[in-house]
Structures are given as C-alpha cells and as structure tokens.
Amino acid sequence: MFLFQQYDSFWIFLLVSLFIPFLAFSISRFLVSNKDGPEKLANYESGIEPKGNTWVQFQIRYYMFALVFTVSDVETVFLYPWAIAFEKLGLFAFIEVIVFILILIVGLVYAWRKGALEWS
C-alpha cells in the first residue's frame, strides 16, 4: 500500500495509537465542567505562593550526560551492522571492531576521570 509493504501495519498502528490519547483527552473535555476558582490555575509550590522566576538556571551536568549519551549512541549505531553480519565478516572485522570500541572506551574513561559523569 505504502512504500515498504511490511510497514503497512505500522502506519495503521501509529494512527490507532495517536488516536487513543486524543480520545482520552476529548472524553475528558466533554464530560467535565470547568469551574473556575480564584487560585485554581496557579502553580503548585507546596502550598505557598510561587516565588521567583519559573525557569531556573540550567545546570551544566544535564548537558554533560546528554553529550556522553550522544557519543555512545552513535557508537552503538555503528555497531549494529557489524553485529548483524557478524558471521560473514570473520576474525579481521572483529579485531577492527575491538579497536573501534577501544578508542571510544578511552574517550569514556577520559570523561569519567574528568568528572563529566558526576551528579554533584
């Protein structure tokens, strides 16, 4: 029907799964009356008035984790085809992959020692 034939059920399933939350939201919206109170729309801060700006300063450690994740993710993507075609590729490819992983392990150890993986 579409481009790849085996993915037909995927598209249909995607449509159904998009529909389910939409259905849930619609039912909620139609069934429930919205009563407005004075404080209802205010934000929650353990029962007191919200103080200060909403958007706090972004801490660098989130960025560090995301960066290490990106590098490792790209590494895994490169390893996928090797793992699938493993038998045909033989010993030489295995040695190459070990070298590849070793380079990335050096990077990971560097990041670790430098404190990129600390949550302090």
Place this chain on the structure above:
Amino acid sequence: MEFTSSFSKDYVIFHKYAGPLGIIQSLADGIKLLLKEDIIPTGSNAWLFTIGPAIVVIPVFLTYLVIPFGQNIILANLNIGVFFWIAISSVVPLGLLMSGYGSNNKYSFLGGLRAAAQSISYEIPLALCILSISLQCERLPFDLPEAEEELVAGYQTEYSGIKFALFYVGSYLNLLISSLFVTILYLGGWKSSIPFVENFIQNISINYGINESFDVLKPVLDIFTTLSKSYLFLFISILTRRALPRVRIDQLLDLGWKFLLPIALGNLLLTASFQILSIN
C-alpha cells in the same frame, strides 16, 4: 496486578470493595481520572503541556507491534525487529522534557530533566546488550540493564485527570513491554520450558484422533507460555519495586554509566570472542 501483589504484602484490605481480586480497582481509578477536570496552569505552554504525555505513551503502544507472542503471532514482522523498539523508545525522553518544560513550574522542569537524563542513561547498556544477543542467542546470563523507571513526581505535579493517567498507563505498559522483551530474548519466549510437554500434548491429540486441534492449540499454548513467563518477570519487578527503598538519582546514574555500560561493553566483546572461537 501491582495493587493486588503490593497490598497483599502490606495486609491492606483496600481492594475488597472494588470487585473480586481488585481487578476493577484499576479500572475504577482510570475512570475516575478520566472524569477529573483538565487544568492547564497559567503561563504554561498549553501545546507542549498537552502533547507531552501523549508523546510519552505513544511509543510504548507502538512497540507492541513487534513483540512475538507465539511462533508467528506478531503484528508486524519487521526484519529490524528489536532495534525498532530501541529506536522508538528514544522518543520518550523528548516527551518527558516537553512535559517538564510545558508546566510552568520550576520543580516540574527539574524533575523532567532528571527523568530524561535517567531514560537516556539506560538506553546505551540496553542497546549494547541487545547487540550481544544478536551475536549469540541463548548463551547469556540474565543481565537486564534497564531498570524500571521510577516515577519522579516532579514533572507530573501540574497534571490532573486524564493526562496524569496517561503517564501511569505509559509507565506500566512500558514495564509490561520490558518484561515481554526479557522473556523473549532471555527466557526463551514461547517455548515451553517443561521438556516434552509439546510432544506430549501432540501425542494426546493424535491418539484421540483430533489431529487438527493441535494446530489450533499450539498457538494458544505459545501465547500462554509467553505471557506466563513475562508475568513472572513482571511480578519480580513489582516486588522489588515495593520492597526496596528508592535509589538516589546520582546512585542511579552512577549505576547506569559506570557499572552497566562497561559491563555491557565487556559482555559484547566476550560473546563476540566466543562466537569467533566457535566458528573457527
């Protein structure tokens, strides 16, 4: 299921009022949440706020597409199979970030960031372990890297009603999916672990002259085996979740990056070398 097993541990008779075995309890909770008013806080980004929970839950639904419940009982036999799951579940941290940012609340924002950091930290060991499996099935010891996500209430504080329910639905479905994957990849899927039981049943049905019924019975058996194995794993997950204290966020991230990632890499190289040795 979580309610019945956890409450039987705590001797709370909470579920007695809601129908036999408390099954209806979860349904009642769901319906109650459906009827709750949907509040969008002031100053929040209404679009992100609404779409966030949907994006968290949709990839989980989509993953059911590729799980085999029996020999050929699968909704879509994609030849990328399990990598589809890993790829689709990478969308979930995006939904978490949207929910956290979209609520106009600094604690939600922080909570969302933390939840996203946790999600991505555990994807790498998962992907590496799946790779090791594709090198050699059946050989691996039971090494599930993906800890079930603990709900950081932070990013959920501003959600009421059905959006809240969606988060819960998503996380429980995710738990179910992980159990199913573990069952299929590690515990042998739909093959019955009791030896010879399939032959036994086949013999019985042939002896009684109902040849065709075995062809019908077999998929049912397969599905039953898959579901019971994943039920076992689900039970263990829920039990550990209730029995152990919550892990601190930095302990959790340490565990993911410093312990599981080297082990997953080592596992990968180890299985690869075994395969090489067995080929030569």
